[in-house]
Amino acid sequence: MTEDLAADMKIDIRNARVIDPASGRDETVPVFIADGRIVALGAAPDGFRPDRTIDATGLVACPGLVDLAARLREPGLEYRATLESEMQAAVAGGVTSLACPPDTDPPLDEPGLVEMLKRRAESLRQARVYPLGALTLGLKGQKLSEMGELAEAGCVGFFHADAPLTDLNVLLQAMRYAATFGHTVWLRPQDAHLAHGGVAHEGEVSTRLGLPPIPAVAETVALHAILELAEATGARVHLARLSTARGVALVAAARARGLALTCDVGMHHLHLCDRDVGDFNPHMRLVPPLRDQRDRDALRRGLADGTIDAVCSDHAPVDDDAKQVPFGEAEPGATGLELLLPLVLQWGAQMKLPLAATLASVTSRPAGVLGIEAGTLGEGRAADLCLFDEARPWIVDPASLASQGRNSPFLGLEVTGRVTTTLVDGRIVYSG
């Protein structure tokens, strides 16, 4: 599948509909790549002789996708997935840059672990990996991690993942410390006590199914605390995986006040709600829980109107055994890297957005959240891009996925939009 071509290969991509959300470009022009960079869009540079011409008739060329949450399961959780399998899944999904949460085993709380992960990932020469360091040592919520050292090792932010952070003084000090050095603090808003023991959104469905509930206030109470602390400390905060309509409203109000804030939503939450749990389908066991239809609709609108910056795959490969158990005991999460593009296209089509606006939520906007040079197709930029057929239907099944995780709420369903070619640094890293 992967052609290991020299980085200095000259490539000419012909007949693609080139969409660059950052600049608003949407036109059929040739793309010229040399030395790993986009050297020209439109007119060929003088004397450009391609080593390879790709005929992309009927395809869209866009910046490689930027995913704000992809668990690669290394170190420590290789029985769920390996770096090899998940990096292959990333490029098969058109993802060329991804942030990985620190919820590995051990958590990413020391520079050695981060350097090792970066080195292992780089040696695979596929997508670019941007680790998020653990905000506290061992994600235990007590002691600050060495943010400076971790940032030097390559961490682009500090996240508490899904681990409880109950001591607000620790959060206050973490924000002050991070603000001192300009680090971004990533938090998934959920009050640990209010969510304790819960596995499903509190509402009619959890009542019918008798599933221990997680009330919406578990998110909004935590959001209030985070927003107050962010305002008081001046820390730059990224809110991960919003799940409630009230949460979206709180974020909109905080942004209107001028708070330095970004946020994301997981792709499943744009399409599914608590009713989809059905008869205890363990594939619907996600974190945060799937909430009700009004919440889902508010998330869809919030992403469209810019209150929410980006949509992420929240990729979490889980081994089959961990899903073949009762709902409440099932390991939460779903494989996602290869579904990010079709699911974001589906959202954009349903919201009647132009393709460029749809793609912004998985390219330029998440790149902005990470503060990285990615997600655009400007001349002189690294040639990270993907070609996809926006109309191609495919069935989500284990055979169609490169990820080691076979767990998805969309298993057996047809989705539309498939990546055909992915380039990183001008190298073809995937061609399907």
Added chain:
Amino acid sequence: MGAGLQVDSQGRLVHLLTTEGLSAEMILHILDTASQFVSVNEREVKKVPLLRGKSIFNVFFENSTRTRTTFEIAAKRLSADVINLNIGSSSTTKGETLLDTVWNLQAMDADMFVVRHAEAGAPHLIARHVKPGVHVVNAGDGRHAHPTQGLLDMYTIRHYKRDFTRLVVAIVGDVLHSRVARSQIHALKTLGVPEVRVIGPKTLLPADVERLGVSVFHDMAAGLRDCDVVITLRLQNERMSGPLLPSAGEFHKAYGLTPEKLARAKPDAIVMHPGPLNRGVEIDSGVADGRHSVIMPQVTYGIAVRMAVMAILAGNA
């Protein structure tokens, strides 16, 4: 939810997982079948050969002497071979997964599993993975469902009140944690009971419970007014004090069923309780042992209803 799994394309019951989605016809068929077994149970020789040669495994991942015993008696009266397994803890702490346990037992030629599990949906999972022809009876899963209890309660109500379509039924107490209450509510609504009330403090009623078709009361006196049937729920010891309730005493004062409170109901109201009783907490002895109480008949009918469910599942009734 769950009706799709438990009834086949010909409308036959293949598993009993929940009362939700069961048709009124199916519920009445179970009750009618049970009434035939009530007479068997009154005979000198309380045994019929309907399930001779069948192996029924009582697989209890959560301890329960009472429910397990009633299933055991019911199976034995149908002449089945009964094997009891008290696994007693959740599958995840055992090393062996729930499905491995079930597959092993299935390899021993089980015909039916009676399953109790602390996790909601565990019987659904099992039902999805057993061979065709093997039946699953939910004997209680988390807070979700306890359908045979719900059905024996319907049997009891029908026995005393005959017509479901004129009744006011109140369910009092810890509805939040009660699989029994959920199974009762679905069955009562399906059978056409026009008014089902739940009575309790806001801490013990689940979110959006009115969406199940019940009316919500926090004031017990108002909730009991003109009731034909009063069902009190067991309050678990561990919930008597903590964040949900200040004390058993305060709960009793507001929601314990006393003769004075019961006087608000109709003069011929019946009082039910799924057992075991916490006397002096959710119910006073004067009520539990009084003339309105049908708590002991509930236990008796429970055997017949479980016989009916097993016989229907095995295809012999």
